Amino acid sequence: MSRVLVGDVGGTNVRFALAETMADGTIHLHDPDIFPVREFPAFDDAARLYLSNTGSAPDRAAFAFAGPKTGDTIRMTNVDWTVSESGLRGAFGLRDAVLMNDFVAMAYGVSIMADTAFETVVEGSVPDPATPVAVLGPGTGLGLASILPDDPPRVLATEGGHAALSPIGDLEIAVWRYWLERQDFVSAETLLSGSGLHRVYRALCDATGNALDLSNEEEVVLIALSDPASVARQSVDLFCGMLGTYAGNAALMLGAGSVTLAGGVTRHVAPFFAESDFTARFRERGAGSGYLADMPVRRIVASYAPLYGAALRSVRPASP
Numbered sequence: 001m002s003r004v005l006v007g008d009v010g011g012t013n014v015r016f017a018l019a020e021t022m023a024d025g026t027i028h029l030h031d032p033d034i035f036p037v038r039e040f041p042a043f044d045d046a047a048r049l050y051l052s053n054t055g056s057a058p059d060r061a062a063f064a065f066a067g068p069k070t071g072d073t074i075r076m077t078n079v080d081w082t083v084s085e086s087g088l089r090g091a092f093g094l095r096d097a098v099l100m101n102d103f104v105a106m107a108y109g110v111s112i113m114a115d116t117a118f119e120t121v122v123e124g125s126v127p128d129p130a131t132p133v134a135v136l137g138p139g140t141g142l143g144l145a146s147i148l149p150d151d152p153p154r155v156l157a158t159e160g161g162h163a164a165l166s167p168i169g170d171l172e173i174a175v176w177r178y179w180l181e182r183q184d185f186v187s188a189e190t191l192l193s194g195s196g197l198h199r200v201y202r203a204l205c206d207a208t209g210n211a212l213d214l215s216n217e218e219e220v221v222l223i224a225l226s227d228p229a230s231v232a233r234q235s236v237d238l239f240c241g242m243l244g245t246y247a248g249n250a251a252l253m254l255g256a257g258s259v260t261l262a263g264g265v266t267r268h269v270a271p272f273f274a275e276s277d278f279t280a281r282f283r284e285r286g287a288g289s290g291y292l293a294d295m296p297v298r299r300i301v302a303s304y305a306p307l308y309g310a311a312l313r314s315v316r317p318a319s320p
Contacts, residue, residue: 003030004314005061007047008102008306011078011140012037012194012264016050017304018058019311027112027311029304031056043081044091051092061088062098062314064105064306066141068159074099078140098314100157103143106262107135107155108309110300111147117302121261121270122279124296131257134250136160138196138243138265142189146254156254161189166245168281171207172238178203188246192239194265197221200242201235208234221268236269237276243269244281248292252285261299270299 003018006029017032031054040046043063051057065083067076072085088097110133127133133147142161148154165188167176179186179199191200197217205212210231214220223232243266247259259282273279283292 002060003056003058004311005047005051005056005058006307006310006314007061007063008105008304008310009043009063009065009076009081010037010102010264011066011076014040014043014046015304015307016047017307018054018056019062019307019314021311021315027308029307029311032304032307037079037081043083044088047092057093059093059095060097060314061092061094062100062310063088064100064102064310066102066139066143069099069101069157072099074101096314098310100310100313101143101145102306103135103145103262104155104157105306105309105313106137106143107133107145107147108153108312109305109307110135110260110262110309111153111155112308112312113300113302113305117300117305118260118298119301120296121273121299122259122282122295122297124258125294127257127296129257132156132254134247134254134256134259135262136247136250136259137261137263138189138193139263140194142187142192142196142246143263144250146256160250160253161192162187164188165191165242166249167242168245171204172242174207175200175203175238178206192243192246197235197239197265197269200239201232204231204235204238217265217268224272236272240269240272240276240278241281244276244278247297248282248285251292251295252288256295258295259297261297262305266299267301 006019008015017029020028065074067074075082085097136144144158144160146156167173220232224236
């Protein structure tokens with residue numbers, strides 16, 4: 001089978017590879033590469049550079065974008081890029097082009113990954129295979145999808161990152177109020193994303209009277225690692241607690257039997273999960289706590305899951 005051009009397009013980076021589906025159904029990725037989104041005025045420019053660098057001319061493509069799909073078009077949420085399947089077919093002479101939400105691709109990738117691709121975040125019992133898997137996580141934005149237990153599995157796309165944030169406790173409410181005074185609506189993504197982590201830090205600096213000396217989320221994580229008494233560490237711990245609440249909410253609303261965490265920011269804050277309130281915040285739901293009491297949470301540690309998911313979608317029909 002010929003190779004398929006696959007891409008994972010986020011708000012910060014675009015990743016490309018050439019995917020080959022083997023006779024046994026396994027997928028191999030060739031020539032992976034990554035480009036900063038900000039260096040290209042349009043997606044087509046990044047794709048052309050990758051194809052030029054690899055000297056390849058595939059006739060099929062499948063791309064995952066951080067944004068909702070309407071018809072055959074995706075308008076990205078945090079980048080001024082709009083892409084359509086028909087436009088890509090015309091621009092690149094493709095026989096077939098498939099577009100999907102990035103967390104749809106992530107979920108498809110999760111559905112075919114071996115157990116070694118994950119690490120346990122919250123211990124639990126083996127989930128019922130007849131229940132969905134909630135796949136979520138913060139990156140440039142906040143993604144959420146659900147793997148539905150069909151054969152083969154289907155994926156339900158959502159825009160759950162834009163649901164309203166559910167703050168808990170006085171400090172979290174103060175952070176939420178800080179941002180509500182500065183914008184019309186505080187979504188989960190407002191605080192549970194890369195820039196969201198820095199927003200948490202900014203609000204806590206205001207609440208505690210500390211100087212605002214860190215300019216981005218990477219600096220917040222670095223200082224949090226080196227100084228457990230810092231506002232940066234307090235910010236990361238609060239972020240982990242809010243992520244636990246969001247993950248529990250998603251599991252309840254999707255009727256999930258397990259949760260898989262993904263996203264670049266999840267990887268950066270993962271060292272803090274054990275000492276934070278993540279697990280308690282995930283499980284505590286008052287009268288509904290029993291549903292989550294023995295639910296496992298895993299984190300994907302393998303690379304390129306959305307590219308594998310895009311490749312899988314290129315050979316499977318779309319979910320209804």
